[in-house]
Amino acid sequence: MTTAAFSSLPLLPELLQSVESLGYQQMTAIQQQSLPSMLAGKDVLAKAKTGSGKTAAFALALLSKIDPVSYHTQALVLCPTRELAEQVSKEIRALARFMANIKLLTLCGGTPIGHQINSLEQAPHIVVGTTGRVLDHLQRNTLALNKVKILVLDEADRMLDMGFEEDIHQIVKKTPNTRQSLLFSATYPDAIQAMSQRILQTPVVIEVETEHDSKHINQQFIELAYQEKPAAVIQLLAHYRPESTVIFCNTKADCNELTQQLRTKGFDVLTLHGDLEQREREQVLLRFANKSCPVLVATDVAARGLDIKDLSAVINFELAYDPEVHIHRIGRTGRAGNQGLAFSLCSPKEASRVVAIEDYQKIKVEWLDLSRLANTTTAPLKASMTTLCIEGGRKDKLRPTDILGALTGEGGLAGADVGKIDIFDIRTYVAIKNQFANQALKRLQAGQIKGRRFRASKVV
Template identity: 40%
Template sequence: MSNSCDFSSLGLPEALLSAVTSMGFTSPTPIQAQSIPFMLEGNDILGEAQTGTGKTAAFGLPALAGIDPRQRASQMLVLAPTRELAIQVATALEEFAVNIKGLRVTTLYGGQPYAPQLRDLERGSQVVVATPGRLMDHIRRGSLKLDSIQCCVLDEADEMLNMGFLEDIEWILEHLPEQTQMALFSATMPNQIRRIAERFLKDPKHVKIAADKAQKSNIVQKAWKVSGLNKTTALERLAETLDYDAMIVFVRTRNDTMELANHLNTLGFKAAALNGDMSQQQREHTVAQLHKGKISILIATDVVARGLDVPRITHVLNYDLPMDSESYVHRIGRTGRAGRSGTAILFARPRELRQLRFYERQTAGTIEMMDLPSAEELGKHRTAKLSVELAECVAGTNLEEMQKVISTMVEEQELTVEQLAAALLFQRQRNKPLAPQADPAPRFERDRGERNDRGERGERRERGPRRANVEFDTFRLEVGREHGTQVKDIVGAIANELSLDSGLIGQIRLQDAHTLVQLPKDMPNETLVKLKKINIRNRPLEAERTSEVIPPRPRREGGRDGGGFRGNREGGREGGQRRDGGGYRGNREGGRSEGGRGGEGHRGQRRDSAPRGDRSSAPRGDRRPRRDENFGNQ
């Protein structure tokens, strides 16, 4: 069906049609133009469309059309993966149903007390929007009956799969009446989602909306290669020079949201954090502040920003790259929604540039490389902005008293007006110089055209402790030394096949017949499925979570003749002299040592490998990653 029609031709009741018209919508989006007639006819729907295409109205309007507001029973159920998306869907449904007298919408999600939700259900809510966990609680309590549910919608089904709700969804759907109309909407269709559709949907109409190139062009995608400046400085510069209404900045860990938000606030930006450690009330308040314009920069993690729809968001900045291409699509979908334009920017270290190809393929778009404003351009921007501010002050303020003060100063101090103005300007620009220092030149490795990693490691130190936010799960891989496997094989296969930054791979311990490896605790289920299928040395990994613990490697203890210990930065400095033979000098990571002339001292590897003189005693793969190769949970 073409979307050249208008809403009046879709067969919607007058109450819904007038509400949609009053909201300013005239022409349906493709997903709406196809889904609404099918659902009004009573068909099940399998909808496949990217985020921001108008899916809420596509299922909400026809489902509301079948509700009888005179019955105080739940007739429509919508399942959403996150609290934020549930709230957003419920708000949209209330707006659609504004002209339907007596219709109530209740939202059920965790993080809020049960009492208000129980009261709403007792009063009789015809529409229930819920997250899976809290919905199951109400079903078990008996506070929500599903006997009268006429239409059930799974919204963002692929995201519910990624968040581990698959079994919960199946349990809920098993409790629905046989005649319930089903609508499943998802941006992608992995095999698990298709199996749910085959099991619970009856002869569904498959509505698939291909990526609209015109829609894609609404989001301009750009990338900056991290070099010269660290990412925090780059964020400051963009926050100051970009022409944005509101910006959402995606980071990897909860701690990073707080640190970056606090840092930007100290510089005068209106920033706030949004993460899973915040209470639901705090999160709702933060989003409300963003809507109202009291916050302009939101620093968020992936999960809490799912489904966030704030018209003010004109820019999305990927400070840390996401774990997979689908997460990237969800991230940049926070801007350019409903026909609006937007810009998505990502920061990519040199080793991460290959991931841009996956993002381009997933979005059917092009990512352009960009440069940051130079120090000179930043100075010009500040000068122009200050000039406008001063001109507005002159035009809108009575300055007679100030002019008298200046005249007095000129006479008493024997200064010119220009000198006083220059002095005031100098005082004003101290925190943000009008002539910033020139940018440092990127450092290059000798005889190579690649960026040196030192700047990146320095930038990481600037962002705080590395271990504090890390949560790993240990996985057992069915390959080991006897199969010819090396650590580099493990790292390369996981990083390439899963498009996973090698910095997100924790400790690795090779055994004879298997390997233990630490991977991020909150990896999506779909990623874990891919992990099982990876082959190394022609053997499938058959990866499974395990309770086995990767033990720390023992440290050498030295005495005066062969093992004097010089501690690392955190442990102080002590121990023998190099000339005594075995002085041990620990570096930051506790893994480097140096021996002297006459003993058994050795220079250790970064990953605690065997001594230089006895490398054969420890297998090559028996190494641990550097401490800064870790991952913080969201």
């Protein structure tokens, strides 16, 4: 399919201006295939993975429907996790920057509900949230969805994996039958088909494969006994020294055990699985994304929605049972023209899964002999950045430029010493080069931001 420009669509001039200012040149496949139907008001069932451009697609569609002078909630986006809801909100805000008076509110757990109730009294045009907190507000009668024009279910398969099906249907019942519904899912299990039949009306079905070219992924398989796998992971990390690596395990127990083994060897490593509290999960994802930790050990469900633009390597500690999940795992590396590494550790009992992957990808896999790797160093991988947490955020009108200003200038740091800044409703996280972390922390604790003093601490 030849790519098309956004200007070929019937978008508002303000949205075209936003698209241009964000540097979006041509539409991605999911945008090109879904936007005409969404802008025409049709229901859409779309199969698209993280990194495909799906968020910008439905964001443009819902912003096209908003009437700024009608002070009701007109669009609802449901997401499986808080961090995904924050990502979606950030992208919608960026695309709405040239539209006057558009109000957006993010409703997630982990944020005081009183603040949200006060904000809901202002009747936001767009609500982005997790099912639990949205349902909580509906039960308190603090949120009204009777004027919703467009409903988006993002990463619907993951919401089903997490057991949110009934919550979703309770929320949907509070919206008008005349609404437009958009359902996005990375996979099409039977449960998604059943959900689409209950929620969507004669949807346009769109299926888009991953946006990157597998030619950019150096995929290799390693045959070894199960008990040899931890040593193999250490050898691969020490030899290739990737800047950022996700290691996939099939169980929480394997995640915890491998994480402990890597820490014993001196690696900076974090783990991500379903038992983490929301704030712990938020901090793990932030620290990995902002280079405060080079290695993340995760289960598939916990890692869904993880959107790291330049992931250097993926290691499959154990092969996925489903070859489609395997493709989804390794597709997180080798993006945007970068070369990525994907290693799969296979014990003899996993041989049938290798065959399934070969059949699915229509390839013969390449096998790597670990004994041929020349280990020039055994030094463990260490983080280059440290994350600081400031107890203030969007509710306090903080912006990235405020944080940068507090740390540079009188703060004594150069702009290059400050990394990614993530601002949430009541917290802000900033990555600082390790050698300047203590200096930055003292500056934040002793100084002021926008004339106010905020508590600050290291995230460990």
